[in-house]
Amino acid sequence: MGANIDYGITEEQQEIVNLIDDFGKERIVPVRAELDEKGIFPSDLLKELAQMDLMGLYIPEEYGGFEAGQLGFCLAIETMSKYCIGVSVSYAANALGADPILIGGSDEQKKKYLPPLASGEKWAAFGLTEPNAGSDAGGIATTAVKKGDKYILNGTKQWITNGGEADIYTVFAVTNKAKGARGVSCFIVEKGTPGFSFGKKEDKLGIRASATRELVFEDCEVPAENLIGREGMGFLLAMKTFDISRPGIASQGVGLAQGALDEAVKYAKVRKQFNKPIIANQGLLWMLSEMATKVETARAITYAACRTIDSGIKEVSKISAMCKYYAGDVAMSVTTDAVQVFGGYGFMKEYPVEKMMRDAKILQIYEGTNQIQRDIVGMALVKEYASA
Amino acid sequence: MNIVVCIKQVPDSDKVTIDRETNRLNRAGVPSIINPFDENALEMALQLKDAHGGKVTVISMGPPQAEEALRTALSHGADEAVLISDRKFGGADTWATSYTISLAVKKLGDVDLVLFGKQAIDGDTAQVGPGVAHFLDIPALTYAKAVEVTGETLKVTKVTEDGYEVWDIDKPCALTVVKEANQLRMPSLKKKMAAKKAEIPCWGFNELQPDEEKIGLAGSPTKVSKVFAPPVKLNKEILSGEPAEMITELIQKLKERNVL
Amino acid sequence: MSTTKELWVFAEQREGKIAGVVYELLSEGQILCEKSGYTLCAVLPSADGASLCQELYNFGAKKVYTIDDPKLKDYQNDYYSRAVAQLIHEKKPEIVLYGATTIGRSLAPTVAVMVNAGLTADCTQLDFDVEAGNLLQTRPAFGGNIMATIICPDNRPQMATVRSNVFKKTKVSDSESGEQVSYNVDLSAVPERMRRLESVHEADNTIDLNAAQYIVSGGRGVGKPENFKIIYDLASELGAAVGASRATVDAGWISHHHQVGQTGKTVCPVVYVACGISGAIQHLAGMQSSDVIVAINKDPDAPIFDVADFGLIGDLHAIVPEFQKQIAAAKA
Known part of the structure; x- marks a missing residue:
């Protein structure tokens, strides 16, 4: 805060x-x-x-x-x-x-x-993304075929956060190919289910503490009672999930940017060049001011999105997308500037800001790239102004 | 197992600064914390409770604001808290403090184990734990780093200067706990919310009915006769310049002082 | 002045060997007895104390009270406190000094409440007020920022604990004479409430911080765990122990065994070299009674320089290896 x-x-x-x-x-x-x-x-x-x-x-x-x-x-x-x-x-x-x-x-x-x-006895993960279905979630190739009181899952999910670590997975698979996005369903799959295994842990640029793995389904039998809602509701569930998860990503951006700002200001006050703290240089001070203002605006829009969701309003896609991309972009820019404030030290692993900058990049990519978010905002605008 | 943990509220020494003019501590605005070693005693109690059930009661003797330290202890998982506070207890040294705390432990009744931090960071005396144990007529072991319940007795590992000792000790008993023992768990949100509203009884002179001769200033054999600033370093030398030159000069000066 | 009044030093022994701090206390006791006219005595609970008395005489003890009992072979709080308290009740010494060891810091507070005596912990200075007849016990209070002189005007004995290395050892000669007074305590009435099962000495090739003559310590300025190597290298060249600030221990750069400060160890070496340690009160409390303090820090305003005898302003990553190099060269 x-x-x-x-x-x-x-x-x-x-x-x-x-x-x-x-x-x-x-x-x-x-x-x-x-x-x-x-x-x-x-x-x-x-x-x-x-x-x-x-x-x-x-x-x-x-x-x-x-x-x-x-x-x-x-x-x-x-x-x-x-x-x-x-x-x-x-x-x-x-x-x-x-x-x-x-x-x-x-x-x-x-x-x-x-x-x-x-x-906290068990952990969860969300399995949507596939090698050929990233932003285009409709391109899912994992299939679920109903057989008696079971669904048989086949396919591979990619870059799943908490993959391998989580116990409970919500997995999206096609139950009716002909219906496209409307033919996707969502299943609860527990770790240890026969036919459910994990790929290697990915080596990443940032958020390296997190586990990112493939989920591999090979004739994996899931009880029919693990279907969430009805067949074909998967895509809608994913979109509604993103509506409430994107402010969480925005919050990551706000917090990360705040952390970088905190480090940058503290450093600028103690680092001396030409016999004065570098914060005494107006060029640098203004940089910090911009960083702080960006953090605060990102925070304000993120809290606005949260309050909108808490108020019970159903249509929140636009504000959720807005805060996600805005705060993500702010995090990237503020962490990059924090490295700049630290100068050569900022580039070194001895100081925390280089990690923050590496970590920030993912915020512009996951849970829908920031370009997709702009699409969502744009589509909302088109809809809002349709009658104007 | 019924466990009593005795805690003390102390100023956070990491945040205390020195007034360079007066050589006194700037205590204003310095946050108060639970004495760090008492956190280890609390964690030891919580782990014993996790493993064997029972109740953890924290008690603290101090001014009314020491209640804050007790609430913190509750948020970390202690079940109950009692504040021991009375103007008449003021000015107590470790002797009178030990006596007063022992009365409170007696009043709590059925107790299997009394835990203390190995010492408090403001006084560094390490005397209250063994003192309380004697007033309660229970055995005491200092510098405990691990404890195991073995039937009716406890198996305690205590740190020594060059290793450790393992002791078998009857219950009830008192232990003082070292930092190596553990790390205090974080508070829980639910317990923290509950701790804010928890009723913390305050036991004073009327509740504990002490012997008036043994409490506060009157019960304290030691008196502070004078307080003064530590002697300042004379002949301080600040060297700067190239590392090689500084070190050559330093080594020469250390030799002049016959310390190298 | 009465010659019957006595100053006692608790002669702590482990496995039949007297602790070093006992000789330091006897040495300080010689000075106090000169001022007070008291008789310097040692109190030695053990299984068989006779053979240990000579060295106590050599450090100035005129009398050694030996309390022999198989139950006193190794330290056990109940037996030891009963033995010492009973002897105090009977002989009424004026002053009793204990080493601030793990044993002394258990025994002294127990005895203090048993005999209704005042006890001052970790004194760094002792003196005697001849007029009032009080022991002046000076100790650092609150992290060493204030010194307090404590007296016990109304209770006897006056008791104090003192850490090792605070007082210097001064042997009178190698063949002093003294009197052994055997004292019997009936321990059969003391219930056996705790039993030592095992005593383990851990082989540790690092030099004990408490006993070290030289200490090289690293703080946050060291930058990262790997950089502690230059601290270790300098220490090994100096024959020094390695210390550390709380920040580095909390960050997991080095084990807490190395921590110097209020929540770590209190040390008083001949030379303390603080590298990249800013000097939080927490740290100063543990090292400022060192004889000579050398501080290396790039921040000239760091509080560590307030307690330093020698301050080197600059980058420790350049200065520390240079220090090691020149010490090595001087040895060669």
Whole structure:
């Protein structure tokens, strides 16, 4: 959260922020460089977050969650992202994996799968992307063929966050090819199901602590009761999931940019050249001012999206896409500038800002590239002004 | 197992600065924290409770604001908290403090284990744990880094100067706990919210009914006779320039002082 | 002045060997007894103390109270505190000094409440007020930023613990004479509430920080864990132990065994070299009683320079290897 700006944060939300801020300083900062360098999945940190009652912030109380709402959950992601978005994406991807169940699941499915996710006993992942279906989610090739009381899944999912680490996967597969996007369905697949295996862990530019793997389905039998909603509802479920997950990505951007700004200002005050701190140079000071203003505008639009969702308004695609691309772009620009403020030191791994810059790039790519987000905003505009 | 953890609220020494004019501490605005070693005692208690069930009660003797430290302990997972506070307890040294705390532990009743941090970072005395144990007439082991429940007794590993010792000790007993033992878990959100509203009883003179001769200033054999700034370093020398020259000069000066 | 009044030093022994700090306390005791006119005595609980007395005489003890019992062979808090407290009750010494070891810091506070005595921990200076007859016990308070002098005007004995290396050892001669007073304590009435199962000495090739004559310490300025190598290299050249600030330990760059400071170890070597340590109070508390402090830091405003005897302003990554090189060259 920004200093000295009133965002109308409640006492409970403030507690969430304080708790995660302490967690970031005490638990993430000491290990983040190593997690990044060696590509270690932050299992211990997620276990501790579970013990802190923070894994179920997004889950309703009746299923064992804390029901902190979209804003409460996004404040958690934002605060964690100040310290490491490799960790915060591993945390937030649980919600992404669970969202299709929350949105379209039956009461039985919710009762079965949400409580262990809320307690942190189990982790979740979301399986949509494929080698030939990225932004074009309609190009899914994984198939699910119904056989008696089972569906047989075949195909490969790619770049799945928490892949291999998660226990519960929401997987999208084609049940009726002829119907295109309307022929996609969503299934709950548990780790350990015969025919379900994982590919290698990807070696990435950034968010290296997070696990990104292929999900491989070879005649994988999934009970028919694991279908979420009805056949053909998959695409809609994915879009509705993105509507509420994109503010989470935006929160990653806000937090990451804030973290980079914090580092840059602190450094600019102590780094001396020509016998004065570099912050005394107007050129540099103005850079910091721009960075701070970008962070705050990104935060404002992200909170606006969260409040819109919390208010119960159904049509949130536009504001969600807006905050996602805006905050993602801000994160890329602010982290790049932070490296610039640090000069040669910024390029070195001894300082945290080079990692922040590497990490930022993914925010412009995943959960729909920032170009796709602009398409969504544009399409919303066309629709809004159709009658004008 | 019923476990009592005695904690102390201390100023965060990482954030204390020195007033260069007066050589005194700038304590204003310095946050108060739970004494770091007491955090290890609390975590040891919570782990024992996780493994064997029971109840963890935290107690703290201090001014009314020490209640904050108790609430923090509750947010980390302690079940109950009691503040020991009374103007009449003021000015207590470790002797009177040990006596007063022992009365509170007795009042809590059925206790199997009393835990302390190995020392407090503001006083560094390490005296209250063994003192309380004696007033309670229970055995005490200092510098504990691990504890295991073995039937009716406890198996305790204690740190020594050059290694460790393993002891078998009867319950109830008192242990002082070192940092190596563990790391305190983070608070939980639900417990933190509950801790804000928790009722924390305050036990003072009336509740503990102490012997008036043994509390506060009157019960403290030690008196502070004077307080002064530490002697400043004379002949301080600051060297700058090329590393090789600085080091040559330094080595020569160290030799002149007969320390090299 | 009465000659019957006594100053005692607790003669801590482990496996039949007297702890080094005992000789330091006896040496300081000689000075205090000169001022007070008290008789310097040692108190030695053990299985068989006779053979250990001579060295205690050599460091100035005129009298050694030996308390022999198989139960006192190794330290056990209940037995030791009973033995020492009973002897105190009977002989009423004026002053009892203990080493601030893991043993002394268990025994002294227990005895203090048993005999209703005041106890001052970790004194760095002891003096005697001849007029009032009080022991003046000076210790650092709050992280060493304030010194406090503590007295116990109304209670006897006055008791204090002192860390090792605070006082210098001064042997009187190699053949001093003294009196061994055997004292019996009936320990059969003390319930056996704790039993030592095992005592392990860990072979550690690093030099013990508490006993080290030289210490080279690294702080956040070291930059990253790998860079501790230059700290180790200099230390090995100097025959020094390696210390570290809390920040580096918390960051996981080095194990907490190396931590110097309030929540780590308190050290007082002959020379302490602080490399890239800014000098938070937390750290200063653990090292500022070192004889000579050398600080290497690129920030001339770092608080570490306030306590340093020698301040080197510059990049430790250049200065520390140079230090090592010149020490090596001087040895060659």
